[in-house]
Amino acid sequence: MADSESLPDVEDQEDKRLMGLVAQGDDDALRLLVERHHTRVVAYLRSQVGSQTTAEELGMEVFIRLHRASVRWRPEAKLTTYLIHIAHNLVLNEWRRKSRKPTTALDSAPEPGDKSHESARRVGELDEAFQRAVAQLATEQRTAILLLVQQDLAYEDIAKIMKAPVSSVKTWIHRARTQLRELLKDYYETP
Amino acid sequence: MDSLPPNFERDLSLALRREASTVVPGFSGRVVSAVQASRVRRKIIRWTSLATSLAACLVATLVVSRNRSEDFLIRQSQALVMSDDAANFNAIFGVADDLAILVPVVEEGSSAVDQMIKTDI
Numbered sequence: 001m002a003d004s005e006s007l008p009d010v011e012d013q014e015d016k017r018l019m020g021l022v023a024q025g026d027d028d029a030l031r032l033l034v035e036r037h038h039t040r041v042v043a044y045l046r047s048q049v050g051s052q053t054t055a056e057e058l059g060m061e062v063f064i065r066l067h068r069a070s071v072r073w074r075p076e077a078k079l080t081t082y083l084i085h086i087a088h089n090l091v092l093n094e095w096r097r098k099s100r101k102p103t104t105a106l107d108s109a110p111e112p113g114d115k116s117h118e119s120a121r122r123v124g125e126l127d128e129a130f131q132r133a134v135a136q137l138a139t140e141q142r143t144a145i146l147l148l149v150q151q152d153l154a155y156e157d158i159a160k161i162m163k164a165p166v167s168s169v170k171t172w173i174h175r176a177r178t179q180l181r182e183l184l185k186d187y188y189e190t191p
Numbered sequence: 192m193d194s195l196p197p198n199f200e201r202d203l204s205l206a207l208r209r210e211a212s213t214v215v216p217g218f219s220g221r222v223v224s225a226v227q228a229s230r231v232r233r234k235i236i237r238w239t240s241l242a243t244s245l246a247a248c249l250v251a252t253l254v255v256s257r258n259r260s261e262d263f264l265i266r267q268s269q270a271l272v273m274s275d276d277a278a279n280f281n282a283i284f285g286v287a288d289d290l291a292i293l294v295p296v297v298e299e300g301s302s303a304v305d306q307m308i309k310t311d312i
Contacts, residue, residue, distance in 0.1 A: 043211035130206035188196035
């Protein structure tokens with residue numbers, strides 16, 4: 001138990017150390033930070049915007065903004081929470097830019113050569129079914145369940161990112177689980 | 192409310208986290224390049240701004256110094272014009288001086304003329 005709690009702390013300390021170096025203009029430290037966190041950030045963005053290309057573009061913007069903010073950044077919160085916060089704001093901007101709030105994240109057709117779709121085929125039918133089901137959730141429910149399960153954030157952090165009370169977050173997550181269970185009932189029904 | 196199916200939570204977590212472990216090749220390199228490009232762009236903007244300020248100062252200096260030279264030119268021109276007027280006056284008055292020599296001849300009384308006036312023809 002102590003090991004599992006101390007590991008994230010060690011990672012967080014390393015993140016903070018790297019951020020200090022980034023603030024001094026160390027590009028290698030920035031490269032390391034990006035390598036450590038880009039998978040989570042891009043996955044979150046992709047789950048929200050439904051396009052790998054857009055997710056990567058927004059992901060780059062997340063790290064560019066992180067770099068720009070590195071000088072005034074204070075290590076009060078975890079860096080991962082801060083990154084997802086930036087990513088979430090960019091998602092909101094992206095939806096605003098497209099002048100529509102998508103009811104599903106994957107409502108667009110997969111792009112040619114979209115690696116995430118190819119990998120989804122590889123990882124199996126159930127994974128793909130889950131991702132499609134999550135994409136069909138209402139925006140708030142999807143964001144909340146992604147932040148909880150995929151990004152491993154605490155309810156309080158999710159509430160801060162979504163600018164909503166913790167009680168609302170809990171409700172969205174409960175509804176998301178119920179909806180997912182309904183969408184995936186074929187996979188869990190006993191023959 | 193129905194309870195969640197067994198393994199549901201684990202499957203959900205695996206499905207979403209597996210997606211979050213997909214490495215994007217060359218992503219960190221692209222980010223660092225973008226940051227370096229942005230840094231160069233900011234530097235260019237800063238230098239351009241400085242150069243613009245310097246150019247503005249230079250133009251202001253030139254304008255001020257030109258005003259001074261214009262003033263000088265105007266003063267010189269005025270002096271020239273005034274000297275020219277003086278020359279004209281000089282010429283006129285010079286001629287007048289010359290004419291003045293003749294004045295006494297014209298104005299002096301002539302006994303022959305007086306005689307002719309008095310004579311009743």
